[in-house]
Amino acid sequence: MSPEPAGIxxxxxxxxxxxGAEALRRGGYAGPLTLVGAEPHRPYxxxxxxxxxxxxxxxxxxxxxxxxxxLGAVWRLxxxxxxxxxxxxxxxxxxxxxxxxxxxLVTTGAEARPWPAETGGGLSGIHTLRGRDDxxxxxxxxxxxxxxVLIVGGGLIGCEAASCLRDLGLSVTLVDPNPTPLAKSxxxxxxxxxAACLRESGAAFRPGTxxxxxxxxxxxxxxxxxxxxxxxIETDLVIAALGATRATGWLAGAxxxxxxxxxxxxxxxxxxxxDGTACPDIYVAGDVARWPIxxxxxxxxSVEHWGNAVEQAAHAARNMLAGPDDQRAYExxxxxxxxxxxxxxxxxxLTAGAESVAVVQGSRASRRFLAVYGRxxxxxxxxxxxxxxxxxxxxxxxxxxxxxPPITDATDQPRIETASPGFPPPRAGAPxxxxxxxxxx
Amino acid sequence: MKPIGGPGALxxxxxxxxCQGYAQCCYAAPDxxxxxxxxxxxxxxxxxxxxxxxxxxxxxxxPVRAIRLQAGADDGDAP
Amino acid sequence: MSxxxxxxxxxxxxAVMDPANRTDPYPLYARLRERPVSRQRDGSYVVSTHxxxxxxxxxxxxxxxxxxxFKRPATGNPIRDWIVNPIRSRIAxxxxxxxxxDPPDHxxxxxxxxxxxxxxxxxxxxxxxxxxxxxxxxxxxxRREICLVDDLSYPLPVSxxxxxxxVPASDEPRFQAWAxxxxxxxxxxxxxxxxxxxxxxxxxxxxxxxxRDLIREKRRRPAxxxxxxxxxxxxxxxxxxxxxxxxxxxxxxxxxGHETTVxxxxxxxxxxxxxxxELERLRADPxxxxxxxxxxxxxxxxxxxxxxxxxxxxxxxxETIPKGAPVILLFAAANxxxxxxxxxxxxxxxxxDIEHFGFGGGLHYCVGxxxxxxxxxxxxxxxxxxxxxxxxxxxxxxxxxxxSLRGPEQLHIGVxxxx
Numbered sequence: 001m002s003p004e005p006a007g008i009x010x011x012x013x014x015x016x017x018x019x020g021a022e023a024l025r026r027g028g029y030a031g032p033l034t035l036v037g038a039e040p041h042r043p044y045x046x047x048x049x050x051x052x053x054x055x056x057x058x059x060x061x062x063x064x065x066x067x068x069x070x071l072g073a074v075w076r077l078x079x080x081x082x083x084x085x086x087x088x089x090x091x092x093x094x095x096x097x098x099x100x101x102x103x104x105l106v107t108t109g110a111e112a113r114p115w116p117a118e119t120g121g122g123l124s125g126i127h128t129l130r131g132r133d134d135x136x137x138x139x140x141x142x143x144x145x146x147x148x149v150l151i152v153g154g155g156l157i158g159c160e161a162a163s164c165l166r167d168l169g170l171s172v173t174l175v176d177p178n179p180t181p182l183a184k185s186x187x188x189x190x191x192x193x194x195a196a197c198l199r200e201s202g203a204a205f206r207p208g209t210x211x212x213x214x215x216x217x218x219x220x221x222x223x224x225x226x227x228x229x230x231x232x233i234e235t236d237l238v239i240a241a242l243g244a245t246r247a248t249g250w251l252a253g254a255x256x257x258x259x260x261x262x263x264x265x266x267x268x269x270x271x272x273x274x275d276g277t278a279c280p281d282i283y284v285a286g287d288v289a290r291w292p293i294x295x296x297x298x299x300x301x302s303v304e305h306w307g308n309a310v311e312q313a314a315h316a317a318r319n320m321l322a323g324p325d326d327q328r329a330y331e332x333x334x335x336x337x338x339x340x341x342x343x344x345x346x347x348x349x350l351t352a353g354a355e356s357v358a359v360v361q362g363s364r365a366s367r368r369f370l371a372v373y374g375r376x377x378x379x380x381x382x383x384x385x386x387x388x389x390x391x392x393x394x395x396x397x398x399x400x401x402x403x404x405p406p407i408t409d410a411t412d413q414p415r416i417e418t419a420s421p422g423f424p425p426p427r428a429g430a431p432x433x434x435x436x437x438x439x440x441x
Numbered sequence: 442m443k444p445i446g447g448p449g450a451l452x453x454x455x456x457x458x459x460c461q462g463y464a465q466c467c468y469a470a471p472d473x474x475x476x477x478x479x480x481x482x483x484x485x486x487x488x489x490x491x492x493x494x495x496x497x498x499x500x501x502x503x504p505v506r507a508i509r510l511q512a513g514a515d516d517g518d519a520p
Numbered sequence: 521m522s523x524x525x526x527x528x529x530x531x532x533x534x535a536v537m538d539p540a541n542r543t544d545p546y547p548l549y550a551r552l553r554e555r556p557v558s559r560q561r562d563g564s565y566v567v568s569t570h571x572x573x574x575x576x577x578x579x580x581x582x583x584x585x586x587x588x589x590f591k592r593p594a595t596g597n598p599i600r601d602w603i604v605n606p607i608r609s610r611i612a613x614x615x616x617x618x619x620x621x622d623p624p625d626h627x628x629x630x631x632x633x634x635x636x637x638x639x640x641x642x643x644x645x646x647x648x649x650x651x652x653x654x655x656x657x658x659x660x661x662x663r664r665e666i667c668l669v670d671d672l673s674y675p676l677p678v679s680x681x682x683x684x685x686x687v688p689a690s691d692e693p694r695f696q697a698w699a700x701x702x703x704x705x706x707x708x709x710x711x712x713x714x715x716x717x718x719x720x721x722x723x724x725x726x727x728x729x730x731x732r733d734l735i736r737e738k739r740r741r742p743a744x745x746x747x748x749x750x751x752x753x754x755x756x757x758x759x760x761x762x763x764x765x766x767x768x769x770x771x772x773x774x775x776x777g778h779e780t781t782v783x784x785x786x787x788x789x790x791x792x793x794x795x796x797x798e799l800e801r802l803r804a805d806p807x808x809x810x811x812x813x814x815x816x817x818x819x820x821x822x823x824x825x826x827x828x829x830x831x832x833x834x835x836x837x838x839e840t841i842p843k844g845a846p847v848i849l850l851f852a853a854a855n856x857x858x859x860x861x862x863x864x865x866x867x868x869x870x871x872x873d874i875e876h877f878g879f880g881g882g883l884h885y886c887v888g889x890x891x892x893x894x895x896x897x898x899x900x901x902x903x904x905x906x907x908x909x910x911x912x913x914x915x916x917x918x919x920x921x922x923x924s925l926r927g928p929e930q931l932h933i934g935v936x937x938x939x
Binding site for chain 1: 486487516
């Protein structure tokens with residue numbers, strides 16, 4: 001009698017894990033299926049956390065994701081995976097149990113980069129914003145009525161939080177080392193629009209400097225930030241929005257190409273072993289995956305995007321069920337959205353390496369525009385501020401490697417002028433200096 | 442908008458990459474979907490069970506099929 | 521195709537326009553889809569696949585504005601031709617309605633309309649629609665045969681639009697006549713017919729004059745209706761749109777909202793009568809109506825195509841559309857694209873992801889879609905419940921000549937009774 005099959009184990013019970021599990025069932029997989037999650041919660045949706053949950057329009061628990069297929073799964077929630085033994089085909093959980101697998105889908109995602117302990121990270125009142133519990137705890141702190149909130153980092157999360165908190169009427173200061181918010185992902189040419197929104201909303205924006213250390217009172221509560229320019233900001237609530245690192249600590253020693261930038265996988269989403277070979281039984285998807293993107297010359301990227309979590313997980317699941325000769329390459333055009341200061345921001349493509357940016361519809365002054373990023377005469381990304389209606393046409397141009405700028409002679413088009421996007425130069429060793437959308441290897 | 446729809450609440454998610462702000466969902470289920478500003482869609486991810494008909498109308502009416510509603514019961518109980 | 525010889529690819533659209541192909545244009549569409557962008561002999565480009573249309577409906581190089589000028593035939597009366605008509609001509613040219621405008625003018629007009637097309641106002645019409653449908657079907661009691669078009673599809677939408685706009689019920693019959701005539705103006709082929717054009721122009725003149733007076737009346741005595749809202753000054757005390765734009769917008773809402781809804785209801789019932797098991801399922805479970813309507817919008821849409829003009833050169837799917845060329849977005853063909861839909865020629869309300877172009881798409885997406893859905897839902901549920909043993913008496917039914925706004929001229933249904 002053959003032993004019971006161990007089946008498929010999905011490590012990481014968030015959006016990618018859930019959509020991967022659903023895709024396995026929809027693809028006809030009827031064997032044992034286990035989902036492992038570090039948090040005690042069923043998979044939930046992250047985007048509302050930094051928006052409606054902070055604003056109080058939704059409770060954190062309301063973000064639980066719909067299950068779109070009958071899963072018939074075993075749920076192991078609240079105990080993180082802590083080790084992987086590829087030879088024994090088993091993972092170990094934090095509660096000491098081991099779990100055997102025939103095939104593994106790694107969707108452990110990313111973790112908020114915490115404020116370093118040596119410069120005040122242990123003080124109470126310093127929050128990060130990544131998970132559902134983070135959001136709930138931050139929301140309670142906001143309801144308590146902080147006198148002055150300091151947001152460190154003007155990436156998407158920092159800006160969304162600033163926008164929400166100003167709507168709540170709280171006093172907000174945002175500190176970022178770059179000249180404008182969103183400089184790393186969108187460049188300062190566009191970031192200047194958000195800087196204006198930020199200031200108009202009544203928030204204080206402190207560009208070009210960074211927090212060196214936080215000081216606390218006798219009770220260990222944060223009271224002050226010391227900045228690199230020598231100044232100090234009194235604060236009783238801090239949001240450290242410093243980006244994220246990939247949750248790969250549990251894979252140390254597993255013999256995979258894994259580090260804080262992700263788990264490297266091949267085009268078929270199979271994890272690469274340290275020697276570069278693709279593991280036929282380990283797949284990776286979502287934020288934690290570092291994958292070769294054909295549209296951008298096959299370079300390795302990892303993105304923290306909702307759309308990638310959904311699509312890559314489904315694609316990995318499809319390949320997990322297919323034979324070795326039927327492993328299809330993952331083709332994906334990265335895209336994300338953000339809502340802040342009443343503006344719907346949508347980006348399609350990757351801006352990294354862009355040499356130029358051109359506003360091709362609307363105007364920055366009106367805060368309704370579509371901008372295209374160019375590199376070597378080609379269009380590589382398109383950005384919409386409340387002009388999403390044109391985005392599919394520009395997406396088409398990016399997919400087909402269209403010239404830069406791709407569309408001329410259009411209706412309602414300004415005289416097209418190109419500018420430097422204004423990406424900040426790489427900063428070595430700065431704690432806050434990681435672009436949130438994409439990591440390069 | 443209610444924060445949590447109570448026992449038996451529905452579960453909804455919208456792919457906001459796909460959403461083009463056509464606002465058809467806002468007419469189909471005005472208690473669950475609201476368009477803010479020019480094109481920001483705000484929705485209740487856990488509308489009360491009594492809204493199922495309206496939510497299903499919204500799912501069907503979306504021109505880009507961006508709305509997903511959980512059809513059946515939850516998968517087992519988490520240990 | 522009517523003579524049985526297959527058309528060459530560059531004259532397929534001419535065959536689509538041929539009334540002989542009205543009952544079943546879909547085989548022509550299938551051939552057109554072989555080339556996602558197909559150049560026709562007259563220099564126009566027909567776009568017929570789902571992917572190509574989705575790429576183009578959002579393309580800012582496609583203009584709705586720069587279409588061939590609307591020429592008024594001379595009446596022979598110099599006062600009319602040189603004094604009265606030029607004013608109306610301004611409405612027809614410089615103040616075209618928003619479906620014939622590009623941003624930013626389009627956006628100004630559309631947002632003014634949307635501001636008045638409020639959710640409570642639209643949803644509030646559901647009861648009115650239900651009452652109207654009941655009254656129309658009550659009038660059919662005792663009959664063994666109805667004509668769906670005459671008895672329900674045709675009168676219903678005009679009555680609803682009049683209510684929405686704030687047109688007095690006593691004027692509805694005049695609106696019926698104007699709407700019928702003006703709908704032909706939306707047909708590209710109808711423009712060539714001098715007699716039709718003359719009738720269209722006089723209907724246009726009559727409704728323009730009527731609207732001008734009605735708007736004046738709404739300003740004097742505003743009511744809770746769309747026209748009062750559109751005619752009211754904005755918060756800055758200025759007009760929200762010029763009077764010419766206001767007149768053309770009101771005419772558009774009547775024309776665009778009428779024949780399209782007639783087609784939606786009629787096409788839906790025709791399809792259901794061809795699939796009686798679906799009609800029976802609807803009768804048993806009215807909650808199926810929304811998915812059924814979306815599938816009708818895919819399978820037998822009320823509008824088959826719209827024409828745009830390329831403002832620049834557009835390279836798409838291996839074809840280059842030159843600047844200035846007319847571009848025909850063949851929505852109804854994209855709706856049957858097998859690269860997008862499994863078994864596209866099968867009517868299947870339970871299919872997942874019915875991403876259709878039944879209401880167009882992009883910035884010109886049908887303003888009235890939510891109202892059309894309500895009318896269709898109420899009408900279909902009532903028909904499924906009140907028609908006893910319904911069957912088609914003539915299949916295929918006779919079609920009106922229009923190739924774009926395609927729909928049966930009559931739909932005769934035999935019944936044991938109207939409950």
